[in-house]
Amino acid sequence: MVVSLTWALLALPRLRKRLPKIYLIARSWWLMLAALCACYVIAKITDNSQPSQPPTYPYQWLLIAFFVLIGLRGSYEIKRLWCLRNKAVLIHKLQARGLQANTQPFSQTSPHSPQAYTRLNLLDLLFSFAFITLIVSLIALQQLIWQREQYGVLFFVLYASQFNDIAQYLCGRLLGHKLFKRGLASTISPNKSIEGALFGSMLAALLATLLGIWLTPFSWWICLLAAYGLAVSGIAGDLLESAFKRQHGVKDTGTMLAGHGGVLDRVDSLLIGVPLFTLFYWLLG
Incomplete structure (x- = not known):
């Protein structure tokens, strides 16, 4: 409901014209959250065929299947x-949609060139490992949440990430380079500012804490620490994916989410934060 209201507000012509990137972020998050909510609703259907036994959930596998599908799609993009x-075909698609300049590396590569693979380096292996760890962590976190019947925890994690994306963009646009002349990581992501990362992460943590108090069994200060940790780690995950894309000379990793790239572009802020949160959630539970 929160994401739906945000998306509806941003869909107003005036706001959509002024904040097109935020509109696309909200839309892509809405699609993923709608799919996740649908899986949750179906997974909560109980089987009461044996009244003497506790109710069972025969469709709980849908949640695992949802994360596995994200993992398969992300692995395909890598x-x-x-x-x-295949990279040449992707770049031609991005260029045809005006999402990538013709000066990018490999832009003149023919999609009919012989099949060949680029040599993997440490960054490729690190990013691939981080993505696989993310998928495993999402499945483990979902199982832990289900066992403890704390169903709002996963949504809290996703909201913290989503708020971070939007808050960083807005703070960076309003305050970018007014306090610090240099960017956050100019060689990796020239558009990111220190102000956007600093104030955006704090704003995202406050917004996520308000929902966390309602969605989770945690106290307010644990919600605040968790939300801020997710925001900061989200910045690191975003920079990791930006470095991975820059190395391969692409603006986005796909075109599946119209206007906002592929699955990897949408889950990059979860790459580091979710595995760490899952570990602490398991240890402190």
Whole structure:
């Protein structure tokens, strides 16, 4: 409901014209959260065929399947960048939609060139490991949440990430380079400012804390610490994916989410935060 209201507000012509990127972020998050909510509703259907036994949930596997599908799609996007011919096809698609300049590396590579793979380096392996760890962590976190019947915890994690994306963009646009002349990581992501990261993470943590108090069994200060940790780690995950994309000369990792790239572009802020949160949630539970 929160994301739906935000998306509806941003869909107003005036706001959509002024904040097109925020509109696309809200829309892509709405699609993913709608799919996740649908899986949750179906997974909560109980089987009461044996009154003497506790109710069972025969469709709980849908939640695991949802994360596995994200993992398969993200793995395909990674593999596509490793394959030079498939990468050329992706770049031509991005250029055709005006999402990538023609001066990017590999932009003149023919999609009919012989099948060949780029040589993997440490960054490729690090990013791939981080993504696999994310998928495993999401499945483990969902199982822990289900066992403890604390269903709002996963949504709290996702909201903290979403608020961070939006708050960083807004704070960076309003305050960018007014306090610090240099960017956050100019060689990796020239558009990111220190002000956006600093004030955006604090704003995102406050907003996520308000929902966390309602969605989770945690006290307010634990929600605040968790939300701020997710925001800061979200910045690190975003920079990791930006470095991965820059190395391969692409603006986005896909075109599946109209206007906002592929699955990897949407889950980059979860790469580091979710595994760490899952670990602490398991240890402190």
